[in-house]
Amino acid sequence: MPGFAERLSGLPAPATIAMAVRARALRAEGRDIISLALGEPDFATPRAVIDAAYQAALDGQTKYPPVDGTPALKAAIARKFARDNALTFAPNEIIVSNGGKQVIFNAFMATINPGDEVLVPAPYWVSYPLIARGFGGVPVEVVCREEDGFRLRADALEAAITPRTKWLVLNFPNNPTGAICDADDLAAIADVLRRHPDVWILSDEIYEHLTFGGLSHASLAAVAPDLRDRVLTLNGVSKAYAMTGWRVGFAGGPAPLIKAMVGVQGNATSGVCSVAQAAAAAALDGPADVIADMRATYERRRDAVVGRLRAIPGLTCAMPDGAFYAYPGVAGLLGRTSGGGKRLLGDEDVALALLEEQGVSTVHGAAFGLSPYLRLSCATDDDTLSRACDRIAAFVAAIA
Ligand SMILES: Cc1ncc(COP(=O)(O)O)c(C=O)c1O
Structure with a gap:
């Protein structure tokens, strides 16, 4: 095979990929996986914005x-x-x-x-x-x-x-x-x-x-x-x-x-x-209330998720002032063993065990350069977030 550029050798695959591959594999096996891994709003693009795109195409902006x-x-x-x-x-x-x-x-x-x-x-x-x-x-x-x-x-x-x-x-x-x-x-x-x-x-x-x-x-x-x-x-x-x-x-x-x-x-x-x-x-x-509505929703979710996480013994969680993620600390879980028998030595072990044992996919802090944490995206509906928190609580409760 012809070769690749040297500059690629300095480029490791993002650490998030292993997690995404495993989540996909578990889904393919029929497991119910809740994904809190993606940084993507769950709202639809505002209707007026879609109309403007359609009109531009009709007007010949092609x-x-x-x-x-x-x-x-x-x-x-x-x-x-x-x-x-x-x-x-x-x-x-x-x-x-x-x-x-x-x-x-x-x-x-x-x-x-x-x-x-x-x-x-x-x-x-x-x-x-x-x-x-x-x-x-x-x-x-x-x-x-x-x-x-x-x-x-x-x-x-x-x-x-x-x-x-x-x-x-x-x-x-x-x-x-x-x-x-x-x-x-x-x-x-x-x-x-x-x-x-x-x-x-x-x-x-x-x-x-x-x-x-x-x-x-x-x-x-x-x-x-x-x-x-x-x-x-x-x-x-x-x-x-x-x-x-x-x-x-x-x-x-x-x-x-x-x-x-x-x-x-x-x-x-x-x-x-x-x-x-x-x-x-x-x-x-466009009108500013579109943003205001989404912001209010994210704030409500943040309060709910951070409140739930803080109530779980062994987890800590700083209150995020913005964006739509929670970044709980998992130091209290390290050195222990998950309910499924996995030794939790770092935050990647915690994220993988949480995925395997409770079907919640998150991203471990090491992927973002600061451990030991997990990143949870709150860009999903209240019910899914609540079920995810139940599962995280069950995961932590099973740790010995
Ligand atoms: C901090 C930050 N900057 C920039 C981006 C890029 O977003 P996009 O390329 O969709 O504009 C993202 C997307 O996740 C992000 O989280």
């Missing part, structure tokens, strides 16, 4: 769109950044990509040279280190401890920066912990970054609308406008509008970086599907 995004969507994105984040972007400071994921791919491909370090606060969304590695980058984890509310501390950031640091990735509200960095936290982070002018900053704000308890989201580029020429602010419609399948993400940033990213995208996928762009524009310009 040709190759511009690589950087349609003027109509870019105008809607500029309005969104001004309205929600007090950020002003000109059209040449905005890119539309196939999901937030391609924004990251474009940005890293456009800037990372082999050996460049990418600071990834842990726990993190799995794709940041994997994409960085694909371009020869070296991910460097900066631990965000539970006792700090899983927030990034400025002193931890300062200690991790080296002359090789090329990027800092910020993701608040965070996947998987739901932690939020408020304006004061971001101001302290900005103070550190001012001392290191050669570091790009990716601020992934894709969960910005999913904040709870009256807390609001703060955007780094608004808190520290003087850093504007090196902050890439990422967002998208996947999570806020239940539009994961439409594949529309976007970013606002300095024109030279955006230009380089458009160059990358032009050689890969070109412009994003034209009707999906029309749908995204309708979502961004």
Whole structure:
């Protein structure tokens, strides 16, 4: 067989895959599996958004769109950044990509040279280190401890920066912990970054609308406008509008970086599907109560799930301030033996035993760079979440 590229050797398969393969196999055997593993809203895309896509197709918006995004969507994105984040972007400071994921791919491909370090606060969304590695980058984890509310501390950031640091990735509200960095936290982070002018900053704000308890989201580029020429602010419609399948993400940033990213995208996928762009524009310009309703539902589920998990002896669970995950700690289960006879030495053992013995699929904390935890997605209906909590309680009760 002809060979593969050397760059693939640095790319391990995501640790989540083993879990997904096993869950599928158990389902195929007829087992009733509850999946809390996916980070995908269970809502339908709003009807008006689907209508806008249909109308765009009827209107003939079916040709190759511009690589950087349609003027109509870019105008809607500029309005969104001004309205929600007090950020002003000109059209040449905005890119539309196939999901937030391609924004990251474009940005890293456009800037990372082999050996460049990418600071990834842990726990993190799995794709940041994997994409960085694909371009020869070296991910460097900066631990965000539970006792700090899983927030990034400025002193931890300062200690991790080296002359090789090329990027800092910020993701608040965070996947998987739901932690939020408020304006004061971001101001302290900005103070550190001012001392290191050669570091790009990716601020992934894709969960910005999913904040709870009256807390609001703060955007780094608004808190520290003087850093504007090196902050890439990422967002998208996947999570806020239940539009994961439409594949529309976007970013606002300095024109030279955006230009380089458009160059990358032009050689890969070109412009994003034209009707999906029309749908995204309708979502961004649509009524805000769509988001408010979903947020209220996620908050109710969060309260229910965290309450149930905290009542289970041996588990701990920080209260997530945003996003739609719970991240319970399982330290109290380690070193013990599950009801099915499995020794629980780490969080992967716990996740696998929970799947085998009670049919609940989760993702273990090691996959996100911080153990021992499990990530549970609350993006599913109340009844399923309640049944999952019953099963987790039964699993823990059976541990010796
Ligand atoms: C933190 C974070 N950023 C970005 C994304 C990318 O989402 P999409 O590519 O659907 O826009 C995800 C998806 O899970 C995510 O969790």
